[in-house]
Amino acid sequence: MTVKVLIVDDSPTMRAILSMMISSDPEIEVVGKADCPSTARQMIKELNPDVMTLDIEMPGMDGLDFLEKVMRLRPMPVIMVSALTAAGAEATLKAMELGAFDCFAKPALGFASDKSQSQTLISMIKGAAKNGGHRPLSFRNRSASAQNAAPAPSSVASGYRPKPGSIIAIGASTGGVETLLALLKDFPANCPPTLIVQHMPPLFTASFANRLDRMCPPKVSEAKTGDPLTPGHIYIAPGGERHLEFQNAAHGPRCLLVSDEPMSGHRPSVDRLFLSVAKNCGRRAIGIILTGMGQDGAMGLKAMRDTGSFTIGQDEESCVVYGMPAAAYRMGAVESQLPLSRIAAKALEACA
Numbered sequence: 001m002t003v004k005v006l007i008v009d010d011s012p013t014m015r016a017i018l019s020m021m022i023s024s025d026p027e028i029e030v031v032g033k034a035d036c037p038s039t040a041r042q043m044i045k046e047l048n049p050d051v052m053t054l055d056i057e058m059p060g061m062d063g064l065d066f067l068e069k070v071m072r073l074r075p076m077p078v079i080m081v082s083a084l085t086a087a088g089a090e091a092t093l094k095a096m097e098l099g100a101f102d103c104f105a106k107p108a109l110g111f112a113s114d115k116s117q118s119q120t121l122i123s124m125i126k127g128a129a130k131n132g133g134h135r136p137l138s139f140r141n142r143s144a145s146a147q148n149a150a151p152a153p154s155s156v157a158s159g160y161r162p163k164p165g166s167i168i169a170i171g172a173s174t175g176g177v178e179t180l181l182a183l184l185k186d187f188p189a190n191c192p193p194t195l196i197v198q199h200m201p202p203l204f205t206a207s208f209a210n211r212l213d214r215m216c217p218p219k220v221s222e223a224k225t226g227d228p229l230t231p232g233h234i235y236i237a238p239g240g241e242r243h244l245e246f247q248n249a250a251h252g253p254r255c256l257l258v259s260d261e262p263m264s265g266h267r268p269s270v271d272r273l274f275l276s277v278a279k280n281c282g283r284r285a286i287g288i289i290l291t292g293m294g295q296d297g298a299m300g301l302k303a304m305r306d307t308g309s310f311t312i313g314q315d316e317e318s319c320v321v322y323g324m325p326a327a328a329y330r331m332g333a334v335e336s337q338l339p340l341s342r343i344a345a346k347a348l349e350a351c352a
Contacts, residue, residue, distance in 0.1 A: 001027075002028065003027060003050045003125060003126060003129040004048070004049045004050045004051070005022055005031065005052070005053065005125060006031060006040065006043055006047060006051075006052045007022075007034070008035075008037070008053065008054045008055060008058075008063075009033075009034075009035070009053070009055040009058070009081065010036060010058045010059060012035070014081075015033045017107055018053060018121075019033060021118040021121055022053075022122065022125065031047045032047050035058075036061070037058065037060060037061040037063075038060060038061070040054075044074060049076070050077065050129045051079065051129050052070075052076060052077070053080075053081050053104070054079070054081065055081055055106075056081075056082050056083075056091045056092065057083075057091075063091075064091060064094060064098065067095055067099070068098055071099040077129060077131070077132060078095075078099070078100045078128075079101055079102050079103070079125065079128060081103075081104050081105075082095075082104075084106065084201060084202060086207055089201075089203050089206070090207045090211070092204065093204070093211055097177060097181070101127075101128040101174065101175075102124045102127070102128065102174050104201075105201035105202075127174060160190065160352065162190070162191065162192035162231055162351045163192075163284070165281075166192040166285070166286070167193050167195070167246065167253070167277065167281050167284060168192050168195070168285070168286045168288065169194075169195045169196075169246070169277045169285060169288070170183075170196045171273065171289050171290065171292070171296065171301075171324065172197070172199070172270075172291060172292055172324075173198070173199040173292025173296065173323075174199075174320055174321045174323075175292065176199070176290055176292060179320065180196065180290070181212065182341075183343055184220070184234065186344035187217060187234070187348070188217055192351045193231060193233055193235070194233070195234075195237075195255070195273060196235065196236050197244055197268045197269065197273045198236065199239075199266055199268075199296070200239040201239050202240035204239055205237065205239040218232050219233045220234040220236065221234075221236070223255040225256055225257045228252055228254055229246070229253040238268070239268070241259065241267065242260075242267070243257070243268045244256070244268050244272070244273050245272060246276045247276070247280070256276075263296075264294070264295065264299070270300060271300035272300070274297060274299075274300025274303060275300045277300075277304060278300065278304040278307045279303075281307075281309065282309065283308035283309065285304060285309040285310075286347045287309050287310070288313075288347060289301050289311075289312070289314065289328045289334070291319040291320045291321050291323075292321055292323055292324035293321050294327070295327035295328075296324060297324050297327075298324065298333055299331070301333035302328070302331050305334075305335055310335055310347075310350045311333055311334055311335045312336050312346060312347060313325040313328050313329050313333070313334035313336075313337045315338060315339050315340075318339040318340040325337070
């Protein structure tokens with residue numbers, strides 16, 4: 001079955017580049033190209049696309065306002081195409097919280113010839129069409145004011161203390177922005193040191209870490225080599241160029257960023273993080289695999305479980321895309337499969 005795509009971007013050059021990238025797959029058809037939301041609205045009615053790619057900065061009505069209207073009046077899978085800037089990253093994160101399926105870094109001139117990036121966009125489109133842009137009801141119903149509110153008090157008892165040496169490692173991809181926000185809001189300010197790989201383009205992870213830091217009780221930051229792993233701190237792997245690993249250093253456990261080839265198709269890779277935790281932590285670690293396309297993290301989570309770590313997989317019902325958790329579950333890597341609402345409490349209990 002052919003996937004019908006509508007491209008919405010005010011730049012004719014960008015519309016042409018995206019169309020070329022998408023049309024390289026015979027199973028996808030670009031049925032329309034709109035230069036503004038008003039034109040896109042009419043095309044949606046006439047063409048009934050399966051997936052829409054949406055720029056953020058456009059004349060008349062920006063992409064965020066248009067996305068909000070689309071999700072309220074005619075919900076459909078939307079992939080945000082955003083510039084690699086701090087402002088673009090922040091806006092894209094807001095878009096994903098509003099219900100966008102995924103984000104793709106806006107290509108530069110000549111970028112359409114990059115087959116790996118074309119394949120990334122094609123995979124996003126096919127994943128969005130397959131999953132229908134599904135968003136769990138709890139995410140769709142959250143208001144913008146709730147999303148930007150101050151950190152909510154954790155449901156964990158105020159006297160919570162993690163066991164010395166305990167560590168939590170988390171992997172996520174498509175749908176992970178709002179999933180991690182929901183999960184980490186339930187972490188107490190003195191949570192175990194937590195390492196996270198969320199598949200994102202470069203620059204997006206810094207904005208994501210800042211956003212989580214404003215909205216969650218623990219301290220959240222983008223990881224740097226040499227950062228000491230301390231209770232009450234969450235470390236996000238920088239997007240794009242290096243893997244995040246757990247390191248047992250002379251002065252205690254640290255973050256280590258490694259420049260190396262992609263693993264399981266990704267850099268940073270969830271597998272790479274989980275394998276380093278399995279090697280160095282064993283029973284002291286908790287592994288969590290969340291929503292996402294593909295199977296990155298399954299092999300690493302299995303290694304964690306085999307070395308005595310307690311492992312958790314998000315269940316299908318609460319996932320945006322039940323790909324990574326499903327692969328891990330089929331491999332025997334998941335000890336406890338849970339809805340998102342129960343994962344934080346279970347992980348924290350295992351570290352107490």
